[in-house]
Amino acid sequence: xxxxxxxxxxxxxxxxxxxxxxxxxxxxxxxxxxxxxxxxxxxxxxxxxxxxxxxxxxxxxxxxxxxxxxxxxxxxxxxxxxxxxxxxxxxxxxxxxxxxxxxxxxxxxxxxxxxxxxxxxxxxxxxxxxxxxxxxxxxxxx
Numbered sequence: 001x002x003x004x005x006x007x008x009x010x011x012x013x014x015x016x017x018x019x020x021x022x023x024x025x026x027x028x029x030x031x032x033x034x035x036x037x038x039x040x041x042x043x044x045x046x047x048x049x050x051x052x053x054x055x056x057x058x059x060x061x062x063x064x065x066x067x068x069x070x071x072x073x074x075x076x077x078x079x080x081x082x083x084x085x086x087x088x089x090x091x092x093x094x095x096x097x098x099x100x101x102x103x104x105x106x107x108x109x110x111x112x113x114x115x116x117x118x119x120x121x122x123x124x125x126x127x128x129x130x131x132x133x134x135x136x137x138x139x140x141x142x
Contacts, residue, residue, distance in 0.1 A: 022129070049123040050131075054085070056124070057105035061086040066105045073101035082132035095132035102128035 009015055017023045060066045073084050073093045081092025084101045093101075106124035133139075 050127055053106045053124050053127045056109045057085045057102060057128075060105050060108040063108050066101075066108050069101040069104035073097035078136075080136055080138065082135040092135075095129075095136040098132040098135070099129035102132065 057066075061070070070084055070086060074087060074091070076094045076097040078092055078094040082095045082098035084091065084093055084098050085105050087093075092098075103124065106128055107122070110122065110124050
């Protein structure tokens with residue numbers, strides 16, 4: 001496991017992209033990791049969070065902010081691309097737009113809460129972008 005020290009930096013700092021949180025998350029999504037090295041409890045918790053995200057996203061599909069975000073994303077088709085919740089099977093959009101639409105869907109009914117009030121962000125802020133990058137790059141669930 002790699003521990004990362006995460007802190008807020010002023011925009012003027014201009015961190016190298018390899019030091020930015022988004023870059024590190026994308027590296028996780030696209031990295032090749034031996035699945036046997038995964039902590040079984042952590043993997044089970046990740047599965048729970050993905051199921052929770054998908055459930056709340058599907059429940060929010062007809063809400064106006066989500067419909068608008070989905071419409072925006074569907075205007076940016078891409079190959080291989082990533083899926084958008086509620087879109088027809090096989091429809092793919094650029095990963096950043098899939099992350100936007102799916103993240104909006106997750107957070108719309110999650111009431112923008114904090115996660116256990118102890119972490120810096122909610123899983124719904126991270127899972128949609130990770131899934132979009134993983135889908136776009138053809139990674140497996142592991």
